[in-house]
Amino acid sequence: MSERPGPANEDLFARCFNSSPTALLLIELRAPMFPIVNVNSAAATLFGREASALCGSAWEQAFGSASPFAEILQGLRDRVAVPEALGTYTRDSDPPFWCQLRLRIILSHDGIATHALCIASDVSQQIDNEASRNYLATYDTVSDLPRIHVYEENLSAELARAIHHCYRLLMCYVNVDRFGVINETYGFDFGDRLIHCIADRLAECAGSRERVCRLAGDEFVLAVPDLNSDTDQWELAQRMLDALSEPIVLDEIGLRLTASIGVACFPDTATSVHELMQQASVAAREAKRENGGDSIRVFSKEQRDELDERLRIGAHLRNVVERDELELHYQPVIDAGKREIVGMEALVRWRSPQLGLVMPERFISLAEDFGMIAELGQWVLLRACTQARSWLDQGVGDFILSVNVSGLQMRGQQLVEDVNRALDKSRLPARLLELELAEDVIMTNVEHVTAVMRELRKIGVKLAMDDFGIGQSSLGHLQRLPVNRLKIDRSFVAAVPDDVSAARISRAVIGLAHEFGFTVVAEGVEKPVQLAFLERNGCEFVQGNFFSVPVPADAMLAMLRRPELRPREEMGDDQGGTILLVDDEQNVLRALARLLRRDGYKIFTASTFKDAFEILGTQPVHVVVSDHRMPDGKGTEFLGRVKETHPHTVRMILSGYADLGVVTEAINGGAVYRFLTKPWNDDELRKTLHEAMRMARQDSATEAES
C-alpha cells in the first residue's frame, strides 16, 4: 500500500485491526516495561481478559514470565522477531490450551523500532493431532502396546542391560488359541477389546507395557529380565497361561483363553534380539503343532542346533539349480504279480560340495521355506521327462515315470504350465507321466487342488496320491478325486504284518482304493514277509529296497533292459556273503579279491564311488570295504552315504592314510564299523572280514525271520 495513513485511514486500520479473527496485541517498544498499547477483541477472547484490562499493562505484568511469554519478552528487549513461541495458557477455569505466539517488529519511516505486534493463537488441535500421530507411530492403538520398531529398541536396551549386569533375559512368544473363531463369532470390535485385555494381562506378567508387543492379530511377545537367573522358563510360561485363563467378561460374555507359548532365553540359546524372537516363535509354533494349543515349549539347545543346521543348509541351497548340484535317482515300481518293472519314481538328491549327498527330507521343506521349490520342481520335472524320453529312445518299452510334486507347487497356478513345458521340451507322451501328490497336500485345500488336478488330467498325465494313510482324507472327497493310484505310506508297510493295526489299515486301504477304482502301490517294501502280505491282499504294485534302492539313471536303464526283477535277496550266489571292494588302485583290488575269494565270498570291485553305488543298487552286498582317499571323495563320506541308502551293510575303511579325527567321527556316527590300515596283514584282515560278514548276515537273517 503506497498510501500514507491519514486520519480517515487510521480509523479504517483500527477497524481492520479490531475485526481480525487472529488475536493481535500491539506493544510499545520505547517504554522500558513494554506496555501493551492495543489489543483486538480476538485477543481479549483468547486470553479471557477485558481489552481495557490488557491495554496499558506492561507485558510481564499482563502475562508473567513463563513460556511462551518469556520468549516474547526477550524478543521485545532485543527488538527481534520471534518466529514461534509455544506453551500452555490457562484461561479462567478452562483446561489449559496450547498457545502459540509470534512477534513482529514494526519500524518507523526512519527505521526505528517503535512497536511490536504479537500474534497469538490456540494450536491445541494441531498439537493434539501431532501427539496422536506420534502415539500412533509409537503404539498399537488396539492393544496400547509399543509397536515393533519401538519394542525392538526397548528390547535391545534391555539386552544391553542384561549383558552389562550379567542376568538372563527370557522371551515368551504367545499365540492365543482360537482367536479367529472368537473374532468371527462376536465381531471385530469385541475382538479388539479382547486384545486389549490380553495385552493388560501380559503386561502385568512382564511387569511393564514396554516389555510387551503385539506382532500380529493374536500373537504377542514379551521379555522378562531374570535378575537372579533362577526363573524357571516353564513356570514363567505357566504363569502366563494361568493369567490368560482367568475369566474375561466383555459385554456380559465370559471367556477363558488358552494359548500356545514358546520360551527362549538369552544367553542360554539366543545371542541377539533377533534370535530370541525367532527361537521363541519356533517353540510356540511347535507347541501349537504338537498339542493343538494350550501348551508350552521351551526352545532347547538341540533345537538351536537343528535351526542352525537348517539355516546352514538353507544358505548353501541358494542357486542350487544354476550350480547344477541336483541329481535324480530312480526307484523301480514293480508289478507284484509279474515281478516286472512297470515304472520308476524319480527322487531328487542334492550333491553339495560342502555338505556331501543330501537327501530330500533334509532340503525339500527348506526349499519351500526359502521360496525355491518352484524352480526346483521345474528342474525335476524337465530332467525326469528328458531322462525317460532318452530311455524310450534307447529301445526300452513303455513304463510310467512318477514325479513328486510339493504342496506349494500345487498352490500356485504354475504347475499346469510347467508340466506342459516339460512334456513339450522332452517329447515324452503325457500318458507316461504320473504326478505324485501327498495326501495331506490334497486334503488341506481340496477344492483348489482338485481343480488343478482336473487341469492336469486334461493334459493326459496320471495322478497318484502319495503317503496315503497318514493324512486326513474324507471318503466323500476321495470319491471325487481325479487320481489313478494310491501309494500306501511306507510307515504302514514297515509295520506289516506283525503290527495288527498297520495290517488292518493296509488291508482297508487296498480294499477302499479298489472300491473307488484306484490301483495301489505299496512303498518301502523291504522284506519278503511284507511282500507276501501285500500280494495276498491284492496290492498291485510294490516299490522298496527289497527290489532296489533308488539308483542313478544308468543303473535304472540296466534294470529296464531286463524288466523281470527278482528281489535282491534272491539274486546272486551269496552263500558265503558278498563283499564290495572300493579302491582306485587296481593292484590293491586284485590282491584283495584274490585273498578273499578263497574264503568263499562273492566279490565285487569298484574303482570309483559312482561304480560302487551302481553295484549296490543292483546287487545284494553285505560288507563294503573302501579306501579312504579316492579321486571322487573321502571314503568316510562315501560310507556315510552308503549307511543312509544301504543301512544293513557293514562298512569298513582300508587305508594307508586317514585323518584319524574324521575316521573316529565316522566310527562313532555308525557309518564305519572298523578302520583297517594298509599294508594289511592277510590273516587279520580275513578274521575281521569274517566277523563283519557274521554281523551282516545275522542282520539279514533276523530280517527274514520277521
Ligand code: C2E
Ligand atoms: P516319497 O515320495 O514317499 O518317496 C519314497 C521314499 O521312500 C524315498 O525316500 C525312497 O528312497 C524311500 N524308500 C523307498 N523304498 C524304501 C524302503 O524299502 N525302505 C525305506 N526305509 N525307504 C524307502 P527319499 O528319496 O529320501 O525321498 C523322501 C521324500 O522326499 C519323498 O517321499 C518325497 O516326498 C520327497 N521327494 C523326493 N524327491 C522329490 C522331488 O523331486 N520333489 C518333491 N517335491 N519331493 C520329493
Ligand code: MG
Ligand atoms: Mg513319492
Ligand code: MG
Ligand atoms: Mg511316499
